[in-house]
Amino acid sequence: MKLQAQRTAHWFRNRPITTIVTSPLRRAKETAEYIALTTKSPIFEDSRLRERANWGDLPEQTFDEFVAMWERCTREPGYIPPVGDSAKQAGVRLASLLFELAETHPPESNVVLVTHGGLITDFLVHTFPENQLNVWHPHFVAVQSDLVPECSITKLVYENGNFKIDGFASVEHLKS
Template identity: 70%
Template sequence: MITNFFLVRHAIKEKAKGDVSITPDGIMQAQLTARYLSSSPIKAVVSSPLRRARETAKYIASATRSEVTEDIRLRERANWGDLPEQTFDEFVEMWEQCTRDPDYIPPVGDSAKQACMRLSSLLSELGNIHPPESNIVIVTHGGLITDFLVNAIPESELNVWHPSFIEEQSNLVPECSITKLNYDNGKFSIDDFANVEHLK
């Protein structure tokens, strides 16, 4: 029996170092996303512990009459500010190396494969504890979403959604986009990818 996961990237965040909030435009995005998701019966809303995700999840939970739970497995692969002395350029260089080499373990955070494994473990856990046909909202980060997809879904399936998915992965998941996954008997498939129609 299928479990439906709505993977939501957090709303537009402040351009600053550390655990930042969402912006006024991000609040509008979060509200539109919440309104869209309220049309479905939502069983649970699970959020990354980072502020930009928690704030986005708060609007979704309110609109869907759900409680937000946090799970550290939804944290981004790495966050600028985790290494206090790291410049933004150094962070980007580290990030891009992780993207090019999924096995590379950076000085702080996880490799892309490690990030995939923790999201996969959470989704499998949620799929097994909630009743069949449940709709579960996951509020997380664009990098974690693509880390999961690139390492858990066959490239041929990814390329249905974008012809150069792996090469372009860092540019494919806009803020507050929704990627819908189906989980059935331990297997994941993509039902919709990085949809932003609800934001228009």
């Protein structure tokens, strides 16, 4: 994980980053700190970047029970688990942050969000039509839980009140 975070930070080194916003979870915060050190950018934490649910949030829940709950949330986007948010709620939560950032930063800003794969796909599945998502993977919705590797980069562009996917789950920067 540390090497991936360092390579991700290295990829951002010569880009004009306006700000970094990170999930409150440790692994995201550590990655954000590497990026902030490399780019000399300010870093902020926002709980809207947390995953829909995390193993360990529900006392005495086994990992298998967590996985079953996660998979149900993915299959049934409106299902609200005993802890956390539904997939739809999580997508809406990320959308609210993205629109807030778009409204409060100039158009030429480059904001880096350090978050989690499930939250990214929750947002994408509930924001974009399936045919647009299938450009990135032919069965995007069906396999969404497996599409975002750690420290991958998904790029969104905000224009005319809408987001556009400009890159999805790239890991090219991790191969050096």
